[in-house]
Amino acid sequence: MERIDLLMIGIGQLVTPPGNVPRCGQQMKEVQVIKDAAVAIREGRIVTFGPVELVLERLTDIEVAAIVDVGGRMVTPGLIDPHTHLVHGGSREHELALKRSGVSYLDILAQGGGILSTVQSTRAASEQELFTKAYRSLDEMLLQGVTTIEAKSGYGLSVEDELKQLRVAKQLNDMHTIDIVSTFMGAHAVPLAYKGRTEDYVDLVIHEMLPMVAEHGLAEFCDVFCEHGVFSVEQSRRILLKGREYGLIPKLHADEIQPLGGAELAGEIGAISAEHLLAATDKGLAAMAEHGVIPVLLPGTSFNLGLDRHARARDMIDIHELPVALSTDYNPGSCPTESIQLIMMLASLNLKMTPEEILTACTINAANALGRGHEIGSIEIGKRADLTIYDAPNLAYLPYHFGVNHTFGVIKNGKVGVW
Numbered sequence: 062m063e064r065i066d067l068l069m070i071g072i073g074q075l076v077t078p079p080g081n082v083p084r085c086g087q088q089m090k091e092v093q094v095i096k097d098a099a100v101a102i103r104e105g106r107i108v109t110f111g112p113v114e115l116v117l118e119r120l121t122d123i124e125v126a127a128i129v130d131v132g133g134r135m136v137t138p139g140l141i142d143p144h145t146h147l148v149h150g151g152s153r154e155h156e157l158a159l160k161r162s163g164v165s166y167l168d169i170l171a172q173g174g175g176i177l178s179t180v181q182s183t184r185a186a187s188e189q190e191l192f193t194k195a196y197r198s199l200d201e202m203l204l205q206g207v208t209t210i211e212a213k214s215g216y217g218l219s220v221e222d223e224l225k226q227l228r229v230a231k232q233l234n235d236m237h238t239i240d241i242v243s244t245f246m247g248a249h250a251v252p253l254a255y256k257g258r259t260e261d262y263v264d265l266v267i268h269e270m271l272p273m274v275a276e277h278g279l280a281e282f283c284d285v286f287c288e289h290g291v292f293s294v295e296q297s298r299r300i301l302l303k304g305r306e307y308g309l310i311p312k313l314h315a316d317e318i319q320p321l322g323g324a325e326l327a328g329e330i331g332a333i334s335a336e337h338l339l340a341a342t343d344k345g346l347a348a349m350a351e352h353g354v355i356p357v358l359l360p361g362t363s364f365n366l367g368l369d370r371h372a373r374a375r376d377m378i379d380i381h382e383l384p385v386a387l388s389t390d391y392n393p394g395s396c397p398t399e400s401i402q403l404i405m406m407l408a409s410l411n412l413k414m415t416p417e418e419i420l421t422a423c424t425i426n427a428a429n430a431l432g433r434g435h436e437i438g439s440i441e442i443g444k445r446a447d448l449t450i451y452d453a454p455n456l457a458y459l460p461y462h463f464g465v466n467h468t469f470g471v472i473k474n475g476k477v478g479v480w
């Protein structure tokens with residue numbers, strides 16, 4: 062072993078799911094807890110970890126450049142937020158009163174508000190303005206302990222404006238500590254110019270947007286808002302299959318409001334993940350389990366929309382043995398929060414997930430929802446040294462003591478991101 066760049070000692074509890082692959086069903090509860098632990102890092106990767114005496118023994122006669130003592134705090138893999146609408150212009154607090162008076166999310170959209178209102182602000186904003194706003198959000202996420210996120214386009218809805226959003230995401234990935242994985246979501250809503258002509262808009266997505274996104278290498282994934290009154294199952298299938306021809310891996314906003322068959326479609330085409338799923342049927346969940354589709358649950362969205370329904374996380378874990386992931390869904394409409402720790406609390410409160418399941422959902426399962434299970438999402442030798450340090454004695458403390466930020470520090474790629 063060559064020299065060590067950073068040795069982290071004084072870890073009261075090191076808590077991580079094991080391995081690289083998605084953790085399904087009951088496996089989600091099985092996390093490794095190492096007391097009085099240490100982690101050694103070289104060139105941004107984990108070289109060794111375990112009980113401190115063991116690690117020190119392994120490092121005998123090896124030069125250590127820097128040692129940091131985290132004072133008995135808890136450490137987990139860096140948190141991963143696999144579903145965000147990071148890059149957008151403006152905000153939608155003007156819709157709050159409408160929402161609170163009971164007007165539904167889809168009705169606001171049908172009246173030209175909702176997503177379409179953010180489309181206007183995003184089109185009007187310069188790349189510099191979009192960059193600055195999103196950069197602030199990334200700072201907030203990093204402070205919460207997040208080291209990798211996904212970011213979707215879908216507020217441009219024209220060839221040029223979709224590319225603009227994706228270019229900004231790429232620039233943010235280059236400039237910010239957090240890694241950003243991009244998803245093309247031109248099929249997020251039907252723009253006003255195509256009102257009543259959804260098929261024509263689907264053609265635009267397929268024949269003009271997808272080739273450009275692929276040509277410029279601006280996204281890894283393709284997503285569609287498959288929902289009653291937005292894009293049908295058939296239209297979603299066409300877009301996602303064409304996207305795959307261009308090398309974009311399919312994802313899906315599925316069965317959020319109505320049981321349209323999005324979960325079934327995700328299974329049928331072997332999507333990497335299906336997201337929301339409040340209204341998914343058992344048949345749909347079974348299809349997802351059969352084809353290894355990861356459910357990404359967004360409890361902040363049902364909370365913020367004031368719904369009394371929630372995704373059936375317990376059935377997904379206990380009956381269908383699915384590998385549940387969690388995410389903020391950060392966006393200016395249905396879930397304006399960057400706080401993954403609020404999501405952890407809501408997953409406990411409303412989805413009845415245990416602290417261990419929540420950690421697995423925010424680390425290794427989230428990593429796999431982004432096709433990065435081999436690189437991030439768990440503390441394993443050879444993986445990226447992305448670590449979050451908390452001012453908390455144990456895992457259950459995170460959803461228990463709510464409304465505050467427990468993160469004490471973040472290591473990203475072996476370097477201090479926040480302290």
Ligand code: NIG
Nearest residue numbers: 175176286390392393394395
């Ligand atoms: O995941 N459901 C569709 N898209 C986003 C909301 C976008 C918005 O309202 O601006 C979501 O909830």
Ligand code: FE
Nearest residue numbers: 144146314390
């Ligand atoms: Fe979303």
